[in-house]
Amino acid sequence: MRSLLSGLGPDDVRLDPFPHLVVPNALDEETHQRLSETFPPFSMIGWAGKATPRSNCRFQLSAWQIMEMTPLPDIWKAFVGHHSAPAFFAEVVALFRDHWPTALKEALGGDLLNHSMGLMMRDSFNEARILQDARAEINTPVTTVPSTSRGPHLDMPNRLFTCLYYLRHPDDDAVGGDLELFRWKNGPISNTETYALPGDSVEVAAVVPYQANQMVIFPQGIDAIHGVSVRHPTPHTRRYVFISAEIEQNWLVSPAAATVSGEG
Numbered sequence: 001m002r003s004l005l006s007g008l009g010p011d012d013v014r015l016d017p018f019p020h021l022v023v024p025n026a027l028d029e030e031t032h033q034r035l036s037e038t039f040p041p042f043s044m045i046g047w048a049g050k051a052t053p054r055s056n057c058r059f060q061l062s063a064w065q066i067m068e069m070t071p072l073p074d075i076w077k078a079f080v081g082h083h084s085a086p087a088f089f090a091e092v093v094a095l096f097r098d099h100w101p102t103a104l105k106e107a108l109g110g111d112l113l114n115h116s117m118g119l120m121m122r123d124s125f126n127e128a129r130i131l132q133d134a135r136a137e138i139n140t141p142v143t144t145v146p147s148t149s150r151g152p153h154l155d156m157p158n159r160l161f162t163c164l165y166y167l168r169h170p171d172d173d174a175v176g177g178d179l180e181l182f183r184w185k186n187g188p189i190s191n192t193e194t195y196a197l198p199g200d201s202v203e204v205a206a207v208v209p210y211q212a213n214q215m216v217i218f219p220q221g222i223d224a225i226h227g228v229s230v231r232h233p234t235p236h237t238r239r240y241v242f243i244s245a246e247i248e249q250n251w252l253v254s255p256a257a258a259t260v261s262g263e264g
Contacts, residue, residue, distance in 0.1 A: 017183035017205035020218035083134035125248035139238035157252035163243035174234035
């Protein structure tokens with residue numbers, strides 16, 4: 001299985017509005033097509049009952065479930081297995097070698113590598129210092145008014161990085177659902193620990209199209225603000241793989257929040 005980061009290095013990283021990397025045609029077309037054609041059906045990834053899911057709602061299927069519990073083809077097991085393994089994490093660490101926040105490095109004793117590793121949903125932080133995942137995710141069709149599955153936000157403060165690999169269906173002609181990258185208007189605000197951010201505190205700096213076989217990856221940080229643009233009514237499902245790693249400690253703290261709480 002070819003890595004999504006194959007052939008990429010620190011010189012490829014974009015710095016505006018925060019360190020990130022966008023890669024079109026991230027995998028060879030044969031692999032991409034096979035993953036797309038065999039993407040987990042809704043019956044597997046979504047709702048087990050008979051009720052209709054809410055409009056534009058997220059569901060997920062974790063890497064360990066794909067590898068051990070689901071009747072998906074071997075290519076899916078190989079894909080999520082590779083991208084939730086320590087070797088891939090080491091690739092991510094090397095890619096963003098100059099951009100890891102000091103607070104994160106301190107939380108891991110000064111070195112992001114050489115820690116025990118495990119899988120989210122299968123293992124616990126009692127067993128591993130870092131937990132990884134490469135999970136198939138969907139946003140359900142938009143059946144009511146236009147909406148966003150997630151507005152501007154920071155990821156959870158214990159996350160180390162975020163990687164999205166898009167598997168848009170060839171028939172999907174929906175409007176919206178792109179990834180928006182934001183910048184602060186006037187610096188970090190004091191309530192960033194709530195993840196979601198008020199729209200008047202940020203501005204759109206770049207847009208990454210929801211495009212088949214496209215990948216975007218970035219380290220967690222106080223400036224790594226992102227969200228999904230408004231999706232208009234559509235019968236199509238938004239499909240992607242979400243790859244990440246987390247530690248138990250909430251290492252990310254807004255400078256503004258620290259000042260308000262008396263920590264700075």
